[in-house]
Amino acid sequence: MVCLKQVPATTSEKRYTADLRLDRAASEAVINPLDEYAIEQALRLQESGAVESVGYLSMGPDQAAEALRRALAMGGDDATLVTDPGLGGADAWATARVLAAALDRIAPDIALMGMASDDARGSLVPGAVAALRGVPLLSYGSELRVDGSVARVRRLTADGFDIVEAPMPVVASVTDQVGEPRYASLKGIMAAKRKPMETWSLGDLGLSPDDLHGAALTRVVEVRKPEAKPPTERVENVSADEAVTRIADWLAARKLA
Amino acid sequence: MGREIAFLAEFVGGSPTHAALELAAGAADLATQSGGSAVALAYGPGAKAAGSLGAAGASRVVLLGDDPSPAITHAAAAAAAAGELEPLAVLAPATPNGRDLAAALVGLLGLPAFGPVRAVRIEEGRVRTEQATLQGTVITVSEPTETAPATSVVLVLPSTFTPREGGSGSAAVAEAPKAEAGPLGKAKIVESHPAEAAVANLEEAHVIVAGGRGVGSADGFAILQELATALGGAVGASRAAADAGWVPYQLQIGQTGKVVKPALYVGCGISGAIQHRVGMQTAENVLAINKDPDAPIGEFADLFVVGDLFTILPKLTAEIRRRKGL
Numbered sequence: 001m002v003c004l005k006q007v008p009a010t011t012s013e014k015r016y017t018a019d020l021r022l023d024r025a026a027s028e029a030v031i032n033p034l035d036e037y038a039i040e041q042a043l044r045l046q047e048s049g050a051v052e053s054v055g056y057l058s059m060g061p062d063q064a065a066e067a068l069r070r071a072l073a074m075g076g077d078d079a080t081l082v083t084d085p086g087l088g089g090a091d092a093w094a095t096a097r098v099l100a101a102a103l104d105r106i107a108p109d110i111a112l113m114g115m116a117s118d119d120a121r122g123s124l125v126p127g128a129v130a131a132l133r134g135v136p137l138l139s140y141g142s143e144l145r146v147d148g149s150v151a152r153v154r155r156l157t158a159d160g161f162d163i164v165e166a167p168m169p170v171v172a173s174v175t176d177q178v179g180e181p182r183y184a185s186l187k188g189i190m191a192a193k194r195k196p197m198e199t200w201s202l203g204d205l206g207l208s209p210d211d212l213h214g215a216a217l218t219r220v221v222e223v224r225k226p227e228a229k230p231p232t233e234r235v236e237n238v239s240a241d242e243a244v245t246r247i248a249d250w251l252a253a254r255k256l257a
Numbered sequence: 258m259g260r261e262i263a264f265l266a267e268f269v270g271g272s273p274t275h276a277a278l279e280l281a282a283g284a285a286d287l288a289t290q291s292g293g294s295a296v297a298l299a300y301g302p303g304a305k306a307a308g309s310l311g312a313a314g315a316s317r318v319v320l321l322g323d324d325p326s327p328a329i330t331h332a333a334a335a336a337a338a339a340g341e342l343e344p345l346a347v348l349a350p351a352t353p354n355g356r357d358l359a360a361a362l363v364g365l366l367g368l369p370a371f372g373p374v375r376a377v378r379i380e381e382g383r384v385r386t387e388q389a390t391l392q393g394t395v396i397t398v399s400e401p402t403e404t405a406p407a408t409s410v411v412l413v414l415p416s417t418f419t420p421r422e423g424g425s426g427s428a429a430v431a432e433a434p435k436a437e438a439g440p441l442g443k444a445k446i447v448e449s450h451p452a453e454a455a456v457a458n459l460e461e462a463h464v465i466v467a468g469g470r471g472v473g474s475a476d477g478f479a480i481l482q483e484l485a486t487a488l489g490g491a492v493g494a495s496r497a498a499a500d501a502g503w504v505p506y507q508l509q510i511g512q513t514g515k516v517v518k519p520a521l522y523v524g525c526g527i528s529g530a531i532q533h534r535v536g537m538q539t540a541e542n543v544l545a546i547n548k549d550p551d552a553p554i555g556e557f558a559d560l561f562v563v564g565d566l567f568t569i570l571p572k573l574t575a576e577i578r579r580r581k582g583l
Contacts, residue, residue: 096364122412160450223395
């Protein structure tokens with residue numbers, strides 16, 4: 001089961017609502033690019049026969065169904081969207097709580113996620129979901145493999161890599177080294193329209209807004225633009241020797257060389 | 258009553274990581290604001306000797322475990338220690354291991370989580386954090402809600418705090434409260450493949466000379482290494498250069514690599530795509546050298562030199578050596 005998030009495209013205009021939440025309706029939305037690597041990894045495991053089926057799970061507004069449909073166009077079998085008015089502004093803890101409840105119902109051997117999301121970048125959801133579900137975590141895999149009843153990831157270390165293993169079921173996250181995500185074919189896009197998609201509310205998961213502390217334990221109290229940097233100093237159309245003198249002087253003025 | 262500030266302190270090969278020393282200094286500063294003390298939650302090979310963190314700012318140490326198993330396997334001990342201490346905050350480094358343990362605390366204890374942050378302070382007994390979101394286009398200031406538990410988990414970016422120098426003293430080390438390792442303890446390392454050559458730790462580098470697609474080959478990185486050596490720094494890379502196999506992935510800077518904050522970042526043949534930018538945009542000084550006058554890095558570098566890096570870098574290295582009298 002690949003968990004994916006719909007995020008604003010990096011190129012699109014972003015706005016905040018009056019209560020300091022990201023206005024998701026105002027931005028062009030895409031599958032979080034790092035989640036596409038998780039999709040790719042899952043589909044490769046399915047193609048090699050290592051896993052039987054691939055499903056997708058997302059939590060978000062109604063429009064997040066589009067992201068699930070796009071994932072289904074890449075491959076896989078079915079999708080589930082958890083959507084509820086009570087989930088607006090969900091933080092890492094609330095997101096993990098809801099995903100964990102949904103995964104408890106689905107009970108996949110592997111819940112697979114991207115290593116980070118483009119918009120929040122905490123990378124906390126995989127570990128928090130594993131803790132909430134009471135299953136092992138295999139994180140930051142540059143490759144995920146399944147061997148009988150165990151899953152393994154290749155994971156970068158300070159100066160090399162380790163192979164880390166745990167008995168399934170597990171929560172796993174993968175990096176952008178697993179292989180470039182495929183494009184959806186026209187045939188895939190057509191096929192995706194017929195693949196089953198379920199929609200669950202908080203009530204379907206046996207959760208109430210109170211269980212989620214109003215969907216967040218954190219709140220944003222201020223949003224501002226970063227301080228403007230001084231304009232870039234450009235050196236162009238000069239000889240290499242002149243450029244080198246300018247750089248060396250610039251470094252010296254900043255006591256960097 | 259004062260409240261403790263806890264921090265995760267990872268040990269590798271008998272020594273604390275640079276991140277642990279940074280967080281020790283940060284926790285000590287925050288503890289003066291909260292009226293408590295800085296408590297290290299130490300794990301990894303060598304953590305038994307974590308009393309040495311006393312010189313770095315820790316008042317005491319809780320030992321989670323000193324075996325070389327994955328960081329996440331210390332989650333139950335970390336949760337037991339945090340449950341007993343009830344610190345105002347647990348600071349965690351925004352590294353893969355730090356994030357895993359922080360996430361486990363969020364899940365096991367139901368705690369509010371922040372970050373990765375570039376500033377944190379205590380105001381009226383509450384944690385307040387500053388985070389760059391949406392690829393650095395906005396800064397958000399956050400705090401726990403009224404109904405949130407009393408401990409906040411805060412992911413901290415590298416170089417947010419500066420390690421103390423010349424400190425002395427030793428902190429008392431106590432074992433973490435007994436806890437079953439539980440399901441998160443089941444991940445185990447079954448193979449370890451260290452690199453043949455030493456790999457620089459970019460998070461500690463004062464100067465980084467980074468190369469991208471424009472460097473063209475693994476051999477091309479030699480002139481970057483020479484400049485880095487002349488400047489007393491290390492070599493880094495964009496994802497394109499790491500994907501091409503020119504440098505190890507440990508040197509990749511960006512969204513899926515390291516986040517760095519050196520005094521000087523030199524980008525050579527790097528276009529400056531947003532995924533790279535989020536890994537280096539807080540560098541104090543950014544110099545970019547690129548053939549393409551329209552490269553995006555030219556829009557946010559402090560000094561942008563349009564030119565051929567293969568001509569400029571060797572001359573620059575020679576000029577820096579000459580000025581240093583080498």
